[in-house]
Amino acid sequence: FFFQAEDGIRDFCLSRGLGDVYKRQEMLGVFPYMGLTCNICMTFGVKIARKISYRLTILLGVIAITIIVFSCSFVTDKNTFIFLYAVLFGAISGIMYMLPVECAMSYFPQQKGKISGAIVAGYGMGTFFFSFITIRVVNPYNLVPNPDTKLFSAEVHERVPLMLRLPVSYTHLTLPTIYSVQISVVAVSLKKK
Numbered sequence: 089f090f091f092q093a094e095d096g097i098r099d100f101c102l103s104r105g106l107g108d109v110y111k112r113q114e115m116l117g118v119f120p121y122m123g124l125t126c127n128i129c130m131t132f133g134v135k136i137a138r139k140i141s142y143r144l145t146i147l148l149g150v151i152a153i154t155i156i157v158f159s160c161s162f163v164t165d166k167n168t169f170i171f172l173y174a175v176l177f178g179a180i181s182g183i184m185y186m187l188p189v190e191c192a193m194s195y196f197p198q199q200k201g202k203i204s205g206a207i208v209a210g211y212g213m214g215t216f217f218f219s220f221i222t223i224r225v226v227n228p229y230n231l232v233p234n235p236d237t238k239l240f241s242a243e244v245h246e247r248v249p250l251m252l253r254l255p256v257s258y259t260h261l262t263l264p265t266i267y268s269v270q271i272s273v274v275a276v277s278l279k280k281k
Contacts, residue, residue: 117170117174118169118170118173118174119174121170121174121175121178122173122174122175122177122178122181123178124178125174125175125178125179125182126179126181126182126185127182128179128182129178129180129181129182129183130182130185130186132182132183133145133182133183133184133185133186133187134186134190136183137187142187142191142276142277142278143273143274143276143277145183145184145187146184146187146273146276147273149180149183149184150184152176152180153177153180153181153184156172156173156176156177156180157177157252158252158253159172160172160173160177160252161249161250161252161253162249187276188207188276189203189204189207189208190278191276191277191278191279192204192207194279195279221254222251225251226244226245226247226248226250227240227244227247229243231243231244
């Protein structure tokens with residue numbers, strides 16, 4: 089989220105220049121709930137993958153996350169956004185989180201710490217680098233907030249939905265990504281015993 093005020097953020101879907109300012113506390117609940125659903129569903133991911141296959145679980149997860157994130161960019165109701173992002177996105181992320189870790193550890197049973205550490209570091213690096221892209225998309229001209237209201241101009245907050253749409257369109261709908269998802273779905277497997 090792109091915080092725009094000390095005590096509030098402008099609702100990025102309703103605010104098309106004249107929107108309401110929601111209290112920061114209302115929207116900060118998204119991330120703890122997303123973490124909670126992610127952690128709860130993490131326990132089910134491997135069980136689901138063992139039943140229906142790792143490949144199908146990852147493929148369905150990528151499709152679901154793509155649809156959820158893209159849908160969030162059009163949502164105009166705060167509660168719907170919280171449900172989609174905190175509950176559904178968190179749940180699918182949790183289901184998929186341990187799958188590459190478990191598959192990689194099955195190939196390197198003597199180096200489980202290094203393997204799981206490398207994968208989790210990769211997750212973190214993605215978040216780190218995407219934060220720079222986010223800032224460039226939402227505030228490309230490095231505009232500063234109004235000193236009195238501490239809110240950014242409409243030019244900045246109207247780009248937040250674009251921030252949610254760009255990763256979907258550039259990372260999920262381009263041919264290289266479609267090919268890489270196909271390769272990863274084919275390549276992901278537990279080592280046969």
